[in-house]
Amino acid sequence: MITRVTEKxxxxxxxxxxxxxxxxxxxxxxxxxxxxxxxxPSDDPLGTGRILDYRSSxxxxxxxxxNIDTARSWLTVTxxxxxxxxxxxxxxxxxxxxxxxxxxxxxxxxxxxxSLENLIDQVRSLANARFGDRYLFGGTRTDTEPFAENAAPAxxxxxxxxxxxxxxxxxxxxxxxxxxxxxxxxxxxxxxGAFGAAxxxxxxxxxxxxxxxxxxxxxxVIPLGDGVEMTLTAxxxxxxxxxxxxxxxxxxGHYNGNGDALALEVGKDVILEYGVSGEELFTGxxxxxxxxxxxxxxxxxAALEGDDAAGIRDQLGSIDDAIGSVNRYTAxxxxxxxxxxxxxxxxxxxxxxxxxxxxxxxDVDVTEVITDFKMKEIxxxxxxxxxxxMGSLSxxxxxx
Amino acid sequence: MSDLNQIMNTAKQxxxxxxxxxxxxxxxxxxxxxxxxxxxxxxxxxxGVIGEGAVDVQLGxxxxxxxxxxxxxxxxxxxxxxxxxxxSQVRSDMMGQVEEIFNESSVExxxxxxxEFWNAWSDLSANPDGFEERDALVSASQSLSQVFRERSxxxxxxxxxxxxxxxxxxxxxxxxxxxxxxxxxxxxxxxISGGTASDLRDxxxxxxxxxxxxxxxxxxxxxxxxxxxxxxxxxxxxxGSHFWALxxxxxxxxxxFYDVVFQDAPEIAINxxxxxxxxxxxxxxxxxxxxxxxxxxxxxxxxxxxxVNDRHQSGxxxxxxxxxxxxxxxxxxxxxxxxxxxxxxxxxxxxAATVNGDGGNAQEIGAIRDALIMKGNTLTAAxxxxxxxxxxxxxxxxxxxxxxxxxxxxxQYETRMxxxxxxxxxxxxxxxxxxxxxxxxAGKLCGVVNEMMDALINIGNS
Numbered sequence: 082m083i084t085r086v087t088e089k090x091x092x093x094x095x096x097x098x099x100x101x102x103x104x105x106x107x108x109x110x111x112x113x114x115x116x117x118x119x120x121x122p123s124d125d126p127l128g129t130g131r132i133l134d135y136r137s138s139x140x141x142x143x144x145x146x147x148n149i150d151t152a153r154s155w156l157t158v159t160x161x162x163x164x165x166x167x168x169x170x171x172x173x174x175x176x177x178x179x180x181x182x183x184x185x186x187x188x189x190x191x192x193x194x195x196s197l198e199n200l201i202d203q204v205r206s207l208a209n210a211r212f213g214d215r216y217l218f219g220g221t222r223t224d225t226e227p228f229a230e231n232a233a234p235a236x237x238x239x240x241x242x243x244x245x246x247x248x249x250x251x252x253x254x255x256x257x258x259x260x261x262x263x264x265x266x267x268x269x270x271x272x273x274g275a276f277g278a279a280x281x282x283x284x285x286x287x288x289x290x291x292x293x294x295x296x297x298x299x300x301x302v303i304p305l306g307d308g309v310e311m312t313l314t315a316x317x318x319x320x321x322x323x324x325x326x327x328x329x330x331x332x333x334g335h336y337n338g339n340g341d342a343l344a345l346e347v348g349k350d351v352i353l354e355y356g357v358s359g360e361e362l363f364t365g366x367x368x369x370x371x372x373x374x375x376x377x378x379x380x381x382x383a384a385l386e387g388d389d390a391a392g393i394r395d396q397l398g399s400i401d402d403a404i405g406s407v408n409r410y411t412a413x414x415x416x417x418x419x420x421x422x423x424x425x426x427x428x429x430x431x432x433x434x435x436x437x438x439x440x441x442x443x444d445v446d447v448t449e450v451i452t453d454f455k456m457k458e459i460x461x462x463x464x465x466x467x468x469x470x471m472g473s474l475s476x477x478x479x480x481x
Numbered sequence: 482m483s484d485l486n487q488i489m490n491t492a493k494q495x496x497x498x499x500x501x502x503x504x505x506x507x508x509x510x511x512x513x514x515x516x517x518x519x520x521x522x523x524x525x526x527x528x529g530v531i532g533e534g535a536v537d538v539q540l541g542x543x544x545x546x547x548x549x550x551x552x553x554x555x556x557x558x559x560x561x562x563x564x565x566x567x568x569s570q571v572r573s574d575m576m577g578q579v580e581e582i583f584n585e586s587s588v589e590x591x592x593x594x595x596x597e598f599w600n601a602w603s604d605l606s607a608n609p610d611g612f613e614e615r616d617a618l619v620s621a622s623q624s625l626s627q628v629f630r631e632r633s634x635x636x637x638x639x640x641x642x643x644x645x646x647x648x649x650x651x652x653x654x655x656x657x658x659x660x661x662x663x664x665x666x667x668x669x670x671x672x673i674s675g676g677t678a679s680d681l682r683d684x685x686x687x688x689x690x691x692x693x694x695x696x697x698x699x700x701x702x703x704x705x706x707x708x709x710x711x712x713x714x715x716x717x718x719x720x721g722s723h724f725w726a727l728x729x730x731x732x733x734x735x736x737x738f739y740d741v742v743f744q745d746a747p748e749i750a751i752n753x754x755x756x757x758x759x760x761x762x763x764x765x766x767x768x769x770x771x772x773x774x775x776x777x778x779x780x781x782x783x784x785x786x787x788x789v790n791d792r793h794q795s796g797x798x799x800x801x802x803x804x805x806x807x808x809x810x811x812x813x814x815x816x817x818x819x820x821x822x823x824x825x826x827x828x829x830x831x832x833a834a835t836v837n838g839d840g841g842n843a844q845e846i847g848a849i850r851d852a853l854i855m856k857g858n859t860l861t862a863a864x865x866x867x868x869x870x871x872x873x874x875x876x877x878x879x880x881x882x883x884x885x886x887x888x889x890x891x892x893q894y895e896t897r898m899x900x901x902x903x904x905x906x907x908x909x910x911x912x913x914x915x916x917x918x919x920x921x922x923a924g925k926l927c928g929v930v931n932e933m934m935d936a937l938i939n940i941g942n943s
Contacts, residue, residue, distance in 0.1 A: 126874030140596035287835030
């Protein structure tokens with residue numbers, strides 16, 4: 082209790098009150114105009130952390146949904162292509178059944194051969210279909226037409242040197258590829274130098290897994306495995322660390338792609354393989370391969386043209402296998418699309434919940450703020466009133 | 482035996498004393514709004530009596546002293562509190578500016594751009610050959626790097642602001658110490674002859690209060706009335722008519738920020754002896770708080786760059802090369818930037834995990850979003866940044882609460898001081914009436930004595 086009250090004490094008191102009420106009043110005004118309870122980290126430090134966390138999570142969900150859309154479009158196109166392939170294969174089967182019977186003649190088989198050629202072209206064009214710039218059925222080789230018109234024997238492409246390679250000598254590939262499926266060999270130089278001194282590592286699967294470090298032989302001939310070797314001829318610049326050589330080897334057949342699947346992150350720790358490689362669908366290559374569809378179709382064509390009823394009938398089993406396989410993968414696409422729908426639904430729910438949680442922290446309770454605002458207005462008016470009274474109440478008014 | 486002359490003399494002294502009292506009152510009234518003014522009070526004292534046998538003779542009245550009303554104990558508390566207040570004020574002020582740097586409530590900052598950076602990688606993994614996606618990633622990465630650089634620069638700028646303020650505070654302090662010495666001299670000069678230099682003392686107290694807002698100090702008054710001021714550790718700042726000026730020197734070991742030194746010992750930094758006050762607060766902001774945030778931001782940028790670069794180097798670009806660095810190597814947030822080669826040709830982004838066209842590596846880099854790369858592998862980049870923002874928020878809140886608290890305490894001290902030493906117009910007006918009545922009565926006394934004199938003189942004429 083202050084017993085001796087001076088003018089300054091009174092004025093300071095009113096002043097202090099005025100500025101306090103004014104600052105609370107302004108704070109409420111800000112809340113009302115931004116409609117936000119939390120306008121800066123100090124308004125609610127922990128809440129701010131959570132709001133930021135929700136914002137990050139929501140952006141992540143947004144991205145997952147975007148990826149889901151991409152994967153779903155890809156799957157839809159794949160599915161519709163496979164359905165067309167299925168229809169064609171059913172036609173081929175009908176054709177083979179009709180022409181494999183003894184009632185068919187050389188003439189009808191010749192006519193059927195012409196229409197089969199047409200059907201083969203259609204299957205090839207479906208198998209070479211693109212989504213955007215990328216081939217649907219090339220595995221991860223999305224930039225090369227997966228199916229050639231004619232089958233080719235096993236072969237090895239010349240090495241492709243990385244554009245940033247330090248080495249400027251020639252690189253050639255040799256040997257006969259004995260692998261059962263198309264492969265990509267990668268040689269990466271680990272420590273630079275001359276042949277016999279430089280070391281390299283070797284990957285048989287395009288760079289997914291790497292062998293142990295070894296010295297580049299003095300001859301410049303690096304055995305890559307599966308009968309393939311790469312021969313380097315020294316140029317003016319020696320091998321440099323980080324130089325990369327890619328050697329592509331192809332098993333016998335029409336296929337130029339590989340057996341890897343395209344994958345995308347569609348949820349937390351959910352990596353979805355959305356691509357179906359041509360290898361598993363249309364070739365007999367590798368571990369995943371089943372029926373070599375194009376070889377089968379070409380054999381059937383040859384049998385038709387050769388008027389070979391037994392030969393035609395021989396293909397019926399393969400045709401059934403191919404139809405079954407296409408059917409299976411069509412169903413797989415459908416299942417994956419469905420699981421994407423479920424994921425997306427879950428993501429949307431999560432997004433909604435996060436929005437609600439963030440809003441609970443961040444957004445103002447308008448009724449409450451307006452009530453507070455009114456109360457502060459009254460307090461402010463009272464303070465002004467008090468200031469006004471203070472000037473008029475003085476001993477001087479009572480002295481002559 | 483009292484005579485008329487003696488009474489006349491008493492009346493004269495009463496008139497003079499009351500004029501003096503009214504003079505003091507007028508000084509109080511005039512200074513009703515002067516900050517730091519301590520009210521004065523005239524002390525009336527009887528001059529006593531001369532005893533002459535059974536009858537005492539009154540000798541009258543005098544103003545024996547003009548008292549300056551103050552409380553030494555309250556003064557000490559106000560000075561102590563002012564040091565805390567100075568520190569809190571500068572901290573609250575600067576934390577408010579720091580907060581704006583980290584405020585993402587209505588703008589996109591590091592948090593959002595980081596998400597967009599990861600999203601851009603994810604987009605690229607969905608279409609690894611797409612140059613649109615590659616260019617979008619480069620631009621998202623550039624935005625992220627830029628916001629890191631900007632935030633870092635803003636924090637660095639604040640540190641330099643604090644540094645400049647420090648230098649200017651030291652200059653001010655030197656000026657105040659000079660004036661303190663002058664006042665000491667004057668007060669000693671006035672008081673050696675027995676007076677009270679109350680207005681000078683008021684001024685000196687105000688000066689001391691200003692000084693203690695700047696720096697942590699102790700003080701005591703010497704017997705001759707001069708004030709001696711020390712740093713908290715006992716080192717003298719002002720002693721009687723001498724003061725030791727401070728100076729600032731650049732410290733290359735601390736990024737060329739200033740150290741505070743005594744001018745006569747420029748090689749010994751006394752930063753840690755400042756204690757409180759605005760200068761102490763500036764040191765705390767510049768070196769500990771802002772320095773700490775900056776260090777966290779740098780660590781975040783560094784770990785992010787390392788994690789992305791490490792992963793990027795294990796992938797392959799579109800030209801069959803192994804991946805290089807994605808971010809240019811740097812020291813932290815201040816120089817974070819996308820590698821110039823990548824910025825020049827987005828085909829060099831190593832999106833693929835193999836030499837084929839998969840997006841495996843982009844996906845792996847995108848997954849660093851959830852990787853625990855911070856704080857000894859316990860936090861993701863985003864949660865580390867979020868906890869940094871939370872810390873800033875808590876620090877701002879602490880700073881403003883402390884300031885509020887200190888202000889209230891200082892307000893209470895000052896109100897008590899004002900209650901004691903301040904001028905109350907009610908009181909002064911009452912005093913004025915009282916002194917006026919005394920003056921009037923003494924005047925009347927003169928008239929009566931005058932009449933008595935006349936009567937005495939006319940005795941012979943009648």
